[in-house]
Amino acid sequence: YAFNLDLDTWGMTTKERELARFEGIVDPATLAQSNALFGYEGDKYYFDIDIRRHFGLDKYEGNVIPYWKTETIEAMTAFDRRPGYTTGAGECVSLSTLYAAALFVVLGIPLRDIYLMATPLHSQNFIDIADGIVTNNRRIVTKTMWFNGTAISGQARRSMEHERITLVAHETGTIHIMYPEATIAPEVFADFSAKLAAYLSTPLTPEMLGNFLRQSPESHRCFVVRGERNGAAIFLPLARAFQYERDSSYKVTDATLPKLLEEVEQEEFTGKPCERCIVLNDLQAYLAEQPVDIHAPADVQRLLARFKTACLNAEQAVSSLIDFCHVVPKLPDASAKRFVGGQAPLGLEPGMTREQVIARIESLRETNEYCRLAFYAWRDLSRTEAAPFLKAAVERNPVCIVGAAAQCPDDDSLVARVRAMDGVSIYEEPQRLAQPDEVWNFATGDGLERAILLGVVLHARHGAAYRVETGDGRARLVDAGGGEVAAFETAKRIRDAVLSIGN
Template sequence: MDIRRHFGLEKYTADTIPYWKTETVEAMDAFRYKPGHENQGAGECVSLSTLYAAALYILCGISLDDIFLVATPLHSQNFVDVNEGILTNNRRLVTKTMWFNGTELSTKARRALENEQVTIVAHHTGWVHTVYPEASIDHAAYTRMQAKLRAFLKTPVTSEILFNFLRQSPERQKCFQIEHTIHGKRRWLPAERAYAFEDSCSFKVSDSTRSKLLAEMEEDDFFAEPMPNRIPLNKFDEFFKQGQIDLNKEEDRQRLAREVDCYHANACEIIKELHAFCQLEPRWPDAHKPRQFSRNPELGLKPGMTREEIIATLESIRDTHPVADLAFHAYRDLSRVDPRPYLKAAIERSPVCIAESRPMDVPMAVACLREMANESIYDSTRVAQPDEVWNARRGDGLEKAVTLAAIIHERHPEEVFTIQAAGDTATLSFADKEYSFPTHKNLNLTLHWPLD
């Protein structure tokens, strides 16, 4: 599978691809205002994985010590170290059993780790990244996670696992047939027909409900004689009872290969694909070069803490813990942080509002912003980025002033400008013109571009 082509990124052939912005919970929820979203929120995988981590900690009481974010260039998931382990995958939780069931859902969950290098593993103690020689994650936590994830991604081969493998490999199904007795007579069915029928019932080829699935199928689907050059799947129920197969051993691979020799495919190819299905070794960020591990101080966040306690704890260590300090910038409460990083991001990284306003002249862009609902998607003194304003079609006056600044600056990058919020008015001063909007953020600040 060409996973880059799947995501429309085939033109990026190197290890660097465009960064997809991480949405906050509020921005994800605000997608319900965007035309075509039918009053539903939305979010990219990196945002959903972060939301999962927060929900697992806050709602489920799972320690942050057991939650790891695992990101590849094209996907972000969480590995949760509980029981056998759980992988989050966008809107689904994937257990180890689900990982190996061969369904479309599990195939989608598998594709990032199967096709891409893990670029970052993040944890409450820090991170390890494929680019940087230093790593701040606790080394013991990282090695524990590696061992647990390896165990999650590995299973012994059994008849059920073989049948699950065939479920996700339609091209291999044509090598097999299933024997079934109908009214006392032996009949044979192409395996691909049985797997296709799974979509119309709750029974499976791979487990004890197989006979019920076959009983629901039309008798005309079956053949009166065994089909030539097809292997009967039924024989593997007994084959695996004769002894466990270890696909890491050549002798066992050869023994299984003799049973799956097929006219349509080389047995070694099938065994190789089955081995890959049963055992995946992630391409870790530090696979090619050792890292210098230097752990950050403890954040001190424990399960059961209230929102106020979490904020107070992070506030108390901002001066000594860079992650705690950056958390407030991500929170975008301009009463708690230097607003200049916010403005820099707004002016330099707001492609949506710039692209969609390009057909408009400045007066039309101003009118468009004024027509938007005068309400922020954020509470209190937190502020939205311009693209969030544009996507949600709403914003506080200060946010609209910043959005307008991003739009005009892209057209006149040499011009200086000032944004001032005072009382109930936010004003953009750009090229001897002023654009004012009503604000309810109760912020008093003055921002200059270029930044001071």
């Protein structure tokens, strides 16, 4: 699945419109703490970038922001129906949720070991196996990878280095910075917090020093590496050593350094180091012989003395090195929360079939709030009332309305366009429905889904109410006077025979 950052996929809204939706429910200042598009800037990193340019919003005027809906797996898979896509695609929350599902379904990792995390700009997971694993967009990052100093790992580290974690979700419940109550089991959150902290911290070793320097190009000019050729010491600027490393199986940072230097042309070396430079080999040897505890002030002072050179700001370099080795996650404050229980355990175990999982979740609908809501998120209109689905269809599907206005300006051409779409739903189950923007984006839908799409667009155009009547394998869109606008064949079977649009 590709990482989709196309802002127009699910349409645009405005800050003002979204704040009005939350009025009386969520304080704007509180919302700003958890969402970059509503004011969150994190620490200095985010003051140094333009958030709107970061998201590609600078081409829009005013306070326009994207909807950025979290896609279902079916919607993600259907992206290959869109021009320019050869595979499925999704935004970061969709990808992180897919990771969690795949870890459980495919790899058989128990839900108790899977934690979903959200920050104002990113979504990721922490997996409690071995030393821990973090998934971030399309990356799987082990603890070793987290500290290897590569550009890819630097991208994976960015969110927890610079942002607060606003939400942690687990099979036992959730904890969120915005809400005074937490439903996650307190002992589970404490255990998670300790294990995440351990994952994000490592001792300063000779190899770790080298890994830090790999991702710190501003320091390269102050370091050289020493080798030996024909019995004489030779020196190579660290920047050149890392350049050679990119095309080699050997590394600057471990015991394969001599092999790496054998691949370097003779003319690249000098017979002595520059006077202002630190010889990396010597600093690594010092760390091996006299280990430095980055949490002990006296040890840090010893390290500072070794870093002092006319070429380098020792205090800044050592501070950055410590930050590289020890990231402190900005988690929700458990002491400020009231932990509430009472939810029946999910009881979902690896190896259960799809049918067993669905049956288990259905059996818990009265005793577990997440299970009750799951069928709404699953778009199951045989187990839920249609009103929430239709409210979202009317209020949260701007793409079909804007697209129809541009491509089908009159009603007859709109009806013809919808009739010409493929007649297959992206949801194979007869009780699950696609939202109008999904039907429009992927140009396919069951007759009932296309009737709803048509009703939503016509309601937006004319302000009139419509309804969809189902029965005998047909879905009829009729206007307020009962006149038929269009009719389609449908294989869907839902609870409500009449769906009101715009009432």
